[in-house]
Amino acid sequence: MASIDLTSALNRFWLPAWQALGTEPSSGYLPSLLARYDEPHRHYHTRQHLAECFAHFSQVQAACEHWPEVALALWYHDAIYQRHGDNEAASAALAITQLRGVGVAFPACQRIEALIWVTRHAAPPSTTDQSLLIDIDLAILGASTERYAEYSRQVRAEYRWVPSFFYRRGRRRILESFLAQPSLYHHPPMRQALEASARRNLTAEITSLRRGALYRMGI
Known part of the structure; x- marks a missing residue:
């Protein structure tokens, strides 16, 4: 696996993904998101997991149908991680709220929401991007x-x-x-x-x- 640290992932796959969708994130999105991955009750679902995901993503990016959507789904897929509750649904809801907040088009939001939901691993993927995201996760x-x-x-x-x-x-x-x-x-x-x-x-x-x-x- 190619190595990539989180700084490199941010440079390559955070702002460029938003820009590819025709917008830019609010300045508070990234600090808030990373703070979630730093929560003290987390041990696996941390920045380390994000960095490892993007190391794999960097190798399959060209195979994606909509790479910016897969990238943003990866950033948000474990944004909410609590002992009880539907973490994937909550993570998807957070992502869609922020995406819509800066004007990301509705079809892209729908696809990103579906990408995050598929990380439940409860149903087989239905698109190439969903397959790639599951493989990465x-x-x-x-x-x-x-x-x-x-x-x-x-x-x-x-x-x-x-x-x-x-x-x-x-x-x-x-x-x-x-x-x-x-x-x-x-x-x-x-x-x-x-x-x-x-x-x-x-x-x-x-x-x-x-x-x-x-x-x-x-x-």
Whole structure:
């Protein structure tokens, strides 16, 4: 994966994305948005996640149907991250309020809203841009062994309020649902680069979660 820091991502994919849609963001949008990704209860859904998303986006930008919309969906897709509630719907609502506030056209707003909603991973994507966004959001599953282990710890820290037994059971269910898919990635280059490592990572974590459950049971 090409490396990109958040400063580079901002220079390439923040203001240029708004300008490509014929407008510019209000001066308060970016500081407020980044402050959300710095919230103390976050451990994975942080600026690090944004930087990693844009590292992948930089490699697939040319494949997008509407790259500025995918870029802005990435900036906003985890803007709201709370223990309870529909975070994707709330993030989409925030994005649309701000987009409409500076005059982004309604069709673009609709597509960006749909892009953010698809990060629920509850339904298959229906457009090329949705497929690319999902691939980018799930790229962490195909990260190096070391980064994936860090990611697993970060996710657990975000759910530290969940008792271990219930966390392991819920986490296993999610990971097994990913592993059961014929392919985790839609875009062929991302599938080629990440599919095998993602399946290894998922299998290893599921095994670890099972062992933890057996240990707790004294088996």
